[in-house]
Amino acid sequence: MGELVERVDEQDRVIGVVDRDEAIRHGWLHRVATTVCRDPQGRVLVHRRPEHISRFPGHYDWLVGGGVEVGE
Template identity: 40%
Template structure:
Protein backbone atom coordinates (compact mmCIF):
# COMPACT_ATOMS: atom_id res chain seq x y z
CA UNK A 1 0.00 0.00 0.00
CA UNK A 2 1.26 3.45 -0.75
CA UNK A 3 -1.26 5.73 0.93
CA UNK A 4 -0.15 8.76 2.88
CA UNK A 5 -0.74 8.57 6.62
CA UNK A 6 -1.32 11.51 8.97
CA UNK A 7 1.35 11.80 11.68
CA UNK A 8 0.27 12.87 15.16
CA UNK A 9 2.03 14.58 18.06
CA UNK A 10 2.60 11.87 20.71
CA UNK A 11 2.52 14.46 23.50
CA UNK A 12 -1.01 15.52 22.52
CA UNK A 13 -3.72 13.31 24.12
CA UNK A 14 -6.46 14.42 21.70
CA UNK A 15 -4.67 14.40 18.39
CA UNK A 16 -2.78 17.19 16.69
CA UNK A 17 -1.61 16.36 13.18
CA UNK A 18 2.06 17.23 12.63
CA UNK A 19 2.73 15.99 9.12
CA UNK A 20 2.46 13.01 6.82
CA UNK A 21 4.47 9.95 5.79
CA UNK A 22 3.95 6.93 3.60
CA UNK A 23 2.40 3.89 5.23
CA UNK A 24 5.64 2.00 4.56
CA UNK A 25 7.66 4.64 6.43
CA UNK A 26 5.18 4.69 9.33
CA UNK A 27 5.54 0.91 9.67
CA UNK A 28 9.33 0.83 9.18
CA UNK A 29 10.05 3.63 11.68
CA UNK A 30 7.06 3.03 14.01
CA UNK A 31 6.01 6.67 13.63
CA UNK A 32 3.22 8.13 15.77
CA UNK A 33 0.00 8.19 13.79
CA UNK A 34 -3.71 7.64 14.46
CA UNK A 35 -5.88 4.60 14.00
CA UNK A 36 -9.50 3.74 14.59
CA UNK A 37 -11.31 0.81 16.11
CA UNK A 38 -15.03 0.07 16.03
CA UNK A 39 -16.64 -2.44 18.36
CA UNK A 40 -19.74 -3.77 16.62
CA UNK A 41 -22.63 -4.80 18.87
CA UNK A 42 -25.45 -7.14 17.91
CA UNK A 43 -28.91 -6.03 19.12
CA UNK A 44 -28.89 -8.96 21.58
CA UNK A 45 -25.67 -7.70 23.22
CA UNK A 46 -23.08 -9.95 21.56
CA UNK A 47 -19.99 -8.42 19.94
CA UNK A 48 -18.40 -9.25 16.61
CA UNK A 49 -15.05 -11.03 16.89
CA UNK A 50 -12.93 -11.83 13.87
CA UNK A 51 -9.71 -13.53 12.90
CA UNK A 52 -7.34 -11.42 10.86
CA UNK A 53 -5.95 -12.87 7.64
CA UNK A 54 -2.48 -14.36 7.64
CA UNK A 55 -1.39 -11.66 5.17
CA UNK A 56 -2.03 -8.64 7.43
CA UNK A 57 1.07 -6.50 7.95
CA UNK A 58 0.53 -6.27 11.72
CA UNK A 59 -0.60 -9.19 13.93
CA UNK A 60 -1.46 -11.57 11.08
CA UNK A 61 -3.78 -14.41 12.04
CA UNK A 62 -4.64 -12.92 15.43
CA UNK A 63 -8.17 -12.38 16.72
CA UNK A 64 -9.69 -8.94 17.20
CA UNK A 65 -13.03 -7.38 18.12
CA UNK A 66 -12.39 -3.99 16.47
CA UNK A 67 -12.86 -3.18 12.82
CA UNK A 68 -10.54 -0.34 11.99
CA UNK A 69 -7.27 0.91 10.70
CA UNK A 70 -4.92 3.78 10.05
CA UNK A 71 -6.18 7.36 9.62
CA UNK A 72 -5.01 8.57 6.23
CA UNK A 73 -3.79 12.12 5.60
CA UNK A 74 -6.75 14.49 5.24
CA UNK A 75 -9.19 12.22 7.07
CA UNK A 76 -10.82 12.81 10.42
CA UNK A 77 -10.77 9.82 12.77
CA UNK A 78 -14.57 9.51 12.48
CA UNK A 79 -14.38 9.48 8.68
CA UNK A 80 -11.60 6.86 8.82
CA UNK A 81 -13.67 4.71 11.19
CA UNK A 82 -16.65 4.86 8.81
CA UNK A 83 -14.37 4.01 5.86
CA UNK A 84 -12.81 1.06 7.67
CA UNK A 85 -16.21 -0.28 8.78
CA UNK A 86 -17.41 -0.14 5.16
CA UNK A 87 -14.22 -1.74 3.81
CA UNK A 88 -13.84 -4.53 6.37
CA UNK A 89 -17.48 -5.43 7.09
CA UNK A 90 -19.54 -3.74 4.36
CA UNK A 91 -21.48 -1.64 6.88
CA UNK A 92 -22.40 2.03 7.13
CA UNK A 93 -23.61 2.64 10.69
CA UNK A 94 -23.82 5.42 13.25
CA UNK A 95 -20.72 5.60 15.45
CA UNK A 96 -20.49 6.55 19.12
CA UNK A 97 -17.05 7.63 20.36
CA UNK A 98 -15.98 5.78 23.52
CA UNK A 99 -12.22 6.18 24.00
CA UNK A 100 -9.23 8.17 22.75
CA UNK A 101 -5.88 6.93 24.00
CA UNK A 102 -2.27 6.49 22.91
CA UNK A 103 -0.94 2.98 22.38
CA UNK A 104 2.66 1.98 21.74
CA UNK A 105 4.59 -1.24 21.43
CA UNK A 106 7.57 -2.41 19.36
CA UNK A 107 5.40 -2.61 16.21
CA UNK A 108 2.91 0.28 16.34
CA UNK A 109 2.62 3.73 17.91
CA UNK A 110 -0.72 5.40 17.49
CA UNK A 111 -3.49 7.49 18.97
CA UNK A 112 -6.51 5.20 19.10
CA UNK A 113 -9.92 6.62 18.35
CA UNK A 114 -12.35 3.93 19.50
CA UNK A 115 -16.04 3.88 18.60
CA UNK A 116 -18.93 1.50 18.99
CA UNK A 117 -21.76 0.80 16.57
CA UNK A 118 -24.93 -1.25 16.67
CA UNK A 119 -25.48 -3.77 13.90
CA UNK A 120 -28.69 -3.08 11.97
CA UNK A 121 -29.09 -6.51 10.36
CA UNK A 122 -27.40 -5.59 7.08
CA UNK A 123 -25.51 -8.67 5.87
CA UNK A 124 -21.83 -8.54 6.71
CA UNK A 125 -19.47 -8.48 3.74
CA UNK A 126 -16.04 -9.49 5.02
CA UNK A 127 -13.04 -7.98 3.23
CA UNK A 128 -11.12 -11.09 2.07
CA UNK A 129 -7.70 -9.39 2.33
CA UNK A 130 -8.21 -8.43 5.98
CA UNK A 131 -10.86 -10.59 7.67
CA UNK A 132 -10.55 -14.38 7.55
CA UNK A 133 -13.71 -15.20 9.51
CA UNK A 134 -16.07 -13.47 11.94
CA UNK A 135 -18.66 -14.50 14.53
CA UNK A 136 -20.84 -13.03 17.26
CA UNK A 137 -19.66 -13.73 20.79
CA UNK A 138 -21.10 -13.10 24.25
CA UNK A 139 -19.12 -10.33 25.98
CA UNK A 140 -18.52 -12.48 29.08
CA UNK A 141 -17.06 -15.24 26.89
CA UNK A 142 -14.80 -12.72 25.19
CA UNK A 143 -13.71 -11.34 28.58
CA UNK A 144 -12.67 -14.85 29.68
CA UNK A 145 -10.78 -15.37 26.42
CA UNK A 146 -8.98 -12.05 26.87
CA UNK A 147 -7.77 -13.19 30.29
CA UNK A 148 -6.03 -16.09 28.55
CA UNK A 149 -2.74 -14.58 27.39
CA UNK A 150 -2.08 -17.65 25.20
CA UNK A 151 -5.10 -16.81 23.00
CA UNK A 152 -3.78 -14.96 19.92
CA UNK A 153 -5.52 -11.61 20.20
CA UNK A 154 -4.15 -8.30 18.95
CA UNK A 155 -2.29 -6.67 21.86
CA UNK A 156 -3.45 -3.13 21.17
CA UNK A 157 -7.16 -3.96 21.29
CA UNK A 158 -6.57 -6.08 24.39
CA UNK A 159 -4.96 -3.10 26.14
CA UNK A 160 -7.49 -0.55 24.87
CA UNK A 161 -10.33 -2.65 26.26
CA UNK A 162 -8.66 -2.52 29.68
CA UNK A 163 -8.96 1.28 29.54
CA UNK A 164 -12.59 1.27 28.35
CA UNK A 165 -14.60 0.92 31.57
CA UNK A 166 -17.24 -1.78 31.35
CA UNK A 167 -16.93 -2.23 27.58
CA UNK A 168 -18.71 -5.57 27.96
CA UNK A 169 -21.93 -3.87 29.06
CA UNK A 170 -24.20 -2.92 26.20
CA UNK A 171 -25.25 0.73 26.76
CA UNK A 172 -28.58 0.03 25.04
CA UNK A 173 -29.50 -2.70 27.53
CA UNK A 174 -30.38 -1.92 31.13
CA UNK A 175 -28.04 -3.25 33.79
CA UNK A 176 -29.84 -5.47 36.27
CA UNK A 177 -28.74 -5.86 39.86
CA UNK A 178 -27.55 -9.36 40.85
Protein backbone atom coordinates (compact mmCIF):
# COMPACT_ATOMS: atom_id res chain seq x y z
CA MET A 1 0.00 0.00 0.00
CA GLY A 2 1.24 3.49 -0.84
CA GLU A 3 0.51 6.84 0.74
CA LEU A 4 -2.60 6.85 2.93
CA VAL A 5 -5.03 9.77 2.82
CA GLU A 6 -8.34 10.53 4.49
CA ARG A 7 -11.31 10.19 2.19
CA VAL A 8 -13.79 12.98 2.94
CA ASP A 9 -17.38 13.86 2.04
CA GLU A 10 -18.61 17.13 0.54
CA GLN A 11 -18.51 18.79 4.01
CA ASP A 12 -14.87 17.70 4.56
CA ARG A 13 -15.86 15.07 7.14
CA VAL A 14 -13.57 12.05 7.22
CA ILE A 15 -15.36 8.92 6.00
CA GLY A 16 -12.39 6.58 5.74
CA VAL A 17 -8.71 6.05 5.10
CA VAL A 18 -7.68 4.96 1.60
CA ASP A 19 -4.63 4.65 -0.58
CA ARG A 20 -3.97 7.96 -2.41
CA ASP A 21 -3.71 6.26 -5.81
CA GLU A 22 -7.06 4.55 -5.19
CA ALA A 23 -8.67 7.89 -4.25
CA ILE A 24 -7.39 9.45 -7.47
CA ARG A 25 -8.40 6.46 -9.59
CA HIS A 26 -11.99 6.49 -8.24
CA GLY A 27 -12.31 10.29 -8.09
CA TRP A 28 -12.92 10.22 -4.34
CA LEU A 29 -12.60 13.47 -2.43
CA HIS A 30 -9.47 13.69 -0.28
CA ARG A 31 -7.48 16.55 1.21
CA VAL A 32 -4.61 18.31 -0.50
CA ALA A 33 -2.64 21.42 0.38
CA THR A 34 -1.22 23.77 -2.24
CA THR A 35 0.39 27.16 -2.38
CA VAL A 36 1.59 29.60 -5.00
CA CYS A 37 5.07 31.06 -4.52
CA ARG A 38 5.59 34.66 -5.69
CA ASP A 39 8.53 36.99 -5.38
CA PRO A 40 8.30 40.70 -4.40
CA GLN A 41 7.78 41.63 -8.07
CA GLY A 42 4.77 39.30 -8.29
CA ARG A 43 6.43 36.69 -10.49
CA VAL A 44 5.14 33.18 -9.92
CA LEU A 45 7.47 30.23 -9.43
CA VAL A 46 7.01 27.59 -12.12
CA HIS A 47 8.71 24.25 -11.54
CA ARG A 48 9.00 20.99 -13.41
CA ARG A 49 7.43 17.97 -11.75
CA PRO A 50 9.75 14.99 -11.20
CA GLU A 51 9.76 12.26 -13.86
CA HIS A 52 9.19 9.47 -11.30
CA ILE A 53 5.84 10.64 -9.87
CA SER A 54 2.51 9.13 -10.90
CA ARG A 55 0.57 12.31 -11.67
CA PHE A 56 1.74 14.46 -14.60
CA PRO A 57 5.42 13.45 -14.53
CA GLY A 58 7.74 15.96 -16.18
CA HIS A 59 5.03 18.59 -16.62
CA TYR A 60 5.45 22.21 -15.59
CA ASP A 61 3.39 23.35 -12.61
CA TRP A 62 2.76 26.61 -10.75
CA LEU A 63 1.33 24.99 -7.62
CA VAL A 64 3.50 23.57 -4.85
CA GLY A 65 1.93 21.05 -2.51
CA GLY A 66 0.63 17.55 -2.15
CA GLY A 67 -1.73 15.21 -0.43
CA VAL A 68 -2.49 15.64 3.25
CA GLU A 69 -1.49 12.52 5.18
CA VAL A 70 -3.77 10.76 7.65
CA GLY A 71 -4.06 12.78 10.88
CA GLU A 72 -2.09 15.70 9.48
